[in-house]
Amino acid sequence: xxxxxxxxxxxxxxxxxxxxxxxxxxxxxxxxxxxxxxxxxxxxxxxxxxxxxxxxxxxxxxxxxxxxxxxxxxxxxxxxxxxxxxxxxxxxxxxxxxxxxxxxxxxxxxxxxxxxxxxxxxxxxxxxxxxxxxxxxxxxxxxxxxxxxxxxxxxxxxxxxxxxxxxxxxxxxxxxxxxxxxxxxxxxxxxxxxxxxxxxxxxxxxxxxxxxxxxxxxxxxxxxxxxxxxxxxxxxxxxxxxxxxxxxxxxxxxxxxxxxxxxxxxxxxxxxxxxxxxxxxxxxxxxxxxxxxxxxxxxxxxxxxxxxxxxxxxxxxxxxxxxxxxxxxxxxxxxxxxxxxxxxxxxxxxxxxxxxxxxxxxxxxxxxxxxxxxxxxxxxxxxxxxxxxxxxxxxxxxxxxx
Amino acid sequence: xxxxxxxxxxxxxxxxxxxxxxxxxxxxxxxxxxxxxxxxxxxxxxxxxxxxxxxxxxxxxxxxxxxxxxxxxxxxxxxxxxxxxxxxxxxxxxxxxxxxxxxxxxxxxxxxxxxxxxxxxxxxxxxxxxxxxxxxxxxxxxxxxxxxxxxxxxxxxxxxxxxxxxxxxxxxxxxxxxxxxxxxxxxxxxxxxxxxxxxxxxxxxxxxxxxxxxxxxxxxxxxxxxxxxxxxxxxxxxxxxxxxxxxxxxxxxxxxxxxxxxxxxxxxxxxxxxxxxxxxxxxxxxxxxxxxxxxxxxxxxxxxxxxxxxxxxxxxxxxxxxxxxxxxxxxxxxxxxxxxxxxxxxxxxxxxxxxxxxxxxxxxxxxxxxxxxxxxxxxxxxxx
Numbered sequence: 129x130x131x132x133x134x135x136x137x138x139x140x141x142x143x144x145x146x147x148x149x150x151x152x153x154x155x156x157x158x159x160x161x162x163x164x165x166x167x168x169x170x171x172x173x174x175x176x177x178x179x180x181x182x183x184x185x186x187x188x189x190x191x192x193x194x195x196x197x198x199x200x201x202x203x204x205x206x207x208x209x210x211x212x213x214x215x216x217x218x219x220x221x222x223x224x225x226x227x228x229x230x231x232x233x234x235x236x237x238x239x240x241x242x243x244x245x246x247x248x249x250x251x252x253x254x255x256x257x258x259x260x261x262x263x264x265x266x267x268x269x270x271x272x273x274x275x276x277x278x279x280x281x282x283x284x285x286x287x288x289x290x291x292x293x294x295x296x297x298x299x300x301x302x303x304x305x306x307x308x309x310x311x312x313x314x315x316x317x318x319x320x321x322x323x324x325x326x327x328x329x330x331x332x333x334x335x336x337x338x339x340x341x342x343x344x345x346x347x348x349x350x351x352x353x354x355x356x357x358x359x360x361x362x363x364x365x366x367x368x369x370x371x372x373x374x375x376x377x378x379x380x381x382x383x384x385x386x387x388x389x390x391x392x393x394x395x396x397x398x399x400x401x402x403x404x405x406x407x408x409x410x411x412x413x414x415x416x417x418x419x420x421x422x423x424x425x426x427x428x429x430x431x432x433x434x435x436x437x438x439x440x441x442x443x444x445x446x447x448x449x450x451x452x453x454x455x456x457x458x459x460x461x462x463x464x465x466x467x468x469x470x471x472x473x474x475x476x477x478x479x480x481x482x483x484x485x486x487x488x489x490x491x492x493x494x495x496x497x498x499x500x501x502x503x504x505x506x507x508x509x510x511x512x513x514x515x516x517x518x519x520x521x522x523x524x525x526x527x528x529x530x
Numbered sequence: 531x532x533x534x535x536x537x538x539x540x541x542x543x544x545x546x547x548x549x550x551x552x553x554x555x556x557x558x559x560x561x562x563x564x565x566x567x568x569x570x571x572x573x574x575x576x577x578x579x580x581x582x583x584x585x586x587x588x589x590x591x592x593x594x595x596x597x598x599x600x601x602x603x604x605x606x607x608x609x610x611x612x613x614x615x616x617x618x619x620x621x622x623x624x625x626x627x628x629x630x631x632x633x634x635x636x637x638x639x640x641x642x643x644x645x646x647x648x649x650x651x652x653x654x655x656x657x658x659x660x661x662x663x664x665x666x667x668x669x670x671x672x673x674x675x676x677x678x679x680x681x682x683x684x685x686x687x688x689x690x691x692x693x694x695x696x697x698x699x700x701x702x703x704x705x706x707x708x709x710x711x712x713x714x715x716x717x718x719x720x721x722x723x724x725x726x727x728x729x730x731x732x733x734x735x736x737x738x739x740x741x742x743x744x745x746x747x748x749x750x751x752x753x754x755x756x757x758x759x760x761x762x763x764x765x766x767x768x769x770x771x772x773x774x775x776x777x778x779x780x781x782x783x784x785x786x787x788x789x790x791x792x793x794x795x796x797x798x799x800x801x802x803x804x805x806x807x808x809x810x811x812x813x814x815x816x817x818x819x820x821x822x823x824x825x826x827x828x829x830x831x832x833x834x835x836x837x838x839x840x841x842x843x844x845x846x847x848x849x850x851x852x853x854x855x856x857x858x859x860x861x862x863x864x865x866x867x868x869x870x871x872x873x874x875x876x877x878x879x880x881x882x883x884x885x886x887x888x889x890x891x892x893x894x895x896x897x898x899x900x901x902x903x904x905x906x907x908x909x910x911x912x913x914x
Binding site for chain 2: 306309310313314316317320321323324326327328330331334335337338341344345348351352355359495498499502503505506507509510513514516517520521523524527528530
């Protein structure tokens with residue numbers, strides 16, 4: 129395994145800053161810029177640290193980079209960006225893109241994206257990606273000059289292929305179904321989780337009311353007063369503890385979201401396969417029909433209905449010279465077609481091979497990451513329980529002194 | 531942790547368990563375990579279906595060495611009506627004392643199932659508490675009606691006899707409650723009145739908060755019940771991940787069970803005791819009003835005598851009687867208040883510790899289930 133960029137270079141998205149500027153339509157807008165810092169990793173630890181280089185990028189530039197990568201490497205499951213707008217929010221979370229918590233989580237998501245690309249064996253070698261990290265000015269122009277937009281397949285073309293393709297590789301068909309279901313189940317999970325968080329928040333916060341009433345009650349009591357008062361304080365602590373707990377859980381939700389968006393990347397690879405396969409099938413079909421035409425002309429038999437055939441019947445046969453010319457043209461086309469078909473076939477097979485290799489790599493990554501995420505979720509729950517036990521134990525002790 | 535003199539530990543986790551009798555023996559200064567000579571328990575609820583009605587009876591068991599009882603042991607069956615009758619009789623015959631409250635009489639039919647296990651058990655605990663409080667009381671426990679309640683095979687026959695047996699108790703029960711205006715309430719009784727007012731208010735607030743928490747918990751539970759299965763669905767899609775996903779789903783399921791238990795416990799053990807004390811405070815305020823009336827009557831009569839300008843060497847006997855009544859009432863009430871304050875303190879200590887315990891148990895259960903999943907039980911145990 130070659131050394132990927134991530135091993136040679138430290139990459140962080142270390143800061144986020146609010147900016148105002150004029151956009152392409154000369155309208156003033158507010159946006160957030162992110163600071164990307166990179167530093168070469170020295171293999172010898174001579175105590176010498178390479179200097180940190182940095183540049184600012186905004187979200188739209190990340191989007192441009194990703195689009196470029198998706199078009200240029202259609203056989204790769206390209207890592208997704210963090211969400212553009214806050215989704216799956218519960219009432220305390222803001223849906224505002226400018227909200228500092230959202231910006232912070234996005235900063236982490238963008239860093240994660242860069243690290244994913246930098247540790248991908250194929251993607252990390254891309255020059256545009258490298259320039260994104262290191263070249264401040266003129267990067268946009270550089271990307272556009274690659275003309276990648278022209279290579280992009282139109283949505284309509286892709287949809288057409290999906291419907292009409294006859295023999296896609298079964299593995300890709302299965303994978304497509306899997307990614308649809310994965311998308312559906314993770315969306316559902318995130319929606320319900322947000323509601324669960326909302327409710328849990330409510331439970332904790334209401335306990336805060338105990339703090340106040342215990343305090344008021346303690347004022348009229350003699351021996352019970354101190355115990356009540358201090359127990360009330362612990363109820364306040366309990367009510368306040370939910371904020372940190374739920375904030376930590378947002379990171380778990382972000383991990384799930386990444387794989388929700390990864391499902392789309394998987395689908396994109398499947399779509400590309402369907403497109404190529406359809407293209408191949410069309411080319412083969414075209415070749416077959418040309419060969420048939422050729423044969424008919426040569427033998428004089430008409431097996432298939434063709435307008436030309438009918439008109440020639442109506443207006444008289446063509447001269448042998450005319451027929452010879454036609455046959456020659458067709459034979460040339462057939463030869464071209466056969467070569468094209470061969471290369472398309474090869475392309476298709478290469479695509480399937482390399483795409484499936486990346487898909488296997490992705491599957492392993494996904495299983496590893498999600499297993500860790502689930503375990504960290506369990507650890508979060510345990511930590512929440514520990515806090516709960518602590519608070520209630522403290523309260524119980526106060527009550528025992530009443 | 532509490533324990534009996536012989537060293538056996540005592541269960542303090544349940545707010546209103548029958549073993550609280552033993553708890554209070556340990557903590558109550560007035561009575562020693564050795565000198566206690568009357569034990570009463572309420573248990574064994576049974577449903578009776580008759581043509582006219584359906585109702586529940588409870589078994590009331592008495593063990594005693596008191597001379598006032600013919601036998602050392604009794605076992606009778608009583609229904610709520612009978613407890614209500616007893617309470618009314620006690621209020622009539624011992625108006626200077628604080629009579630413990632009964633659980634609420636009327637239950638909105640259709641909203642609460644009067645025959646559900648939970649309702650019956652909650653009521654049984656409250657009735658048991660009621661009788662134990664009377665048993666603990668140095669005056670009330672010797673009351674004639676209480677004796678009959680505990681011993682009579684046919685209580686209804688006794689009830690019909692009505693006023694005939696009042697003579698044995700010897701106290702005049704007819705206190706005039708006719709509009710005498712009180713001049714000045716002694717400070718200590720004013721203070722008790724104020725205290726009870728604020729006390730009821732605070733308990734009411736706590737009741738509302740507790741109800742709100744239960745409501746929020748149940749709404750949380752609804753969402754959890756949808757949440758868990760989604761992990762399971764996902765597990766069905768996966769190969770390597772299906773085990774951890776199913777695991778999380780199962781954990782959440784266990785959370786649901788634990789949460790249900792917590793909410794049930796709060797509803798059945800915590801709220802009823804709160805409400806009992808609010809009722810207690812209400813009835814105590816009524817006793818305070820009666821005391822005010824007795825004092826007002828005395829003051830009025832005294833003033834009437836003073837205005838008569840006759841040269842009487844001593845105060846007429848009926849005015850003297852009034853003075854006695856006032857002093858008796860004040861003394862009884864003071865003693866009962868002190869006893870009440872002590873018991874209240876223990877009851878609330880137990881109630882609130884119980885609430886804390888229930889929450890601790892909930893978190894422990896959730897901790898264990900997630901700990902097993904993550905394979906890190908030690909993380910949880912390191913707490914202890």
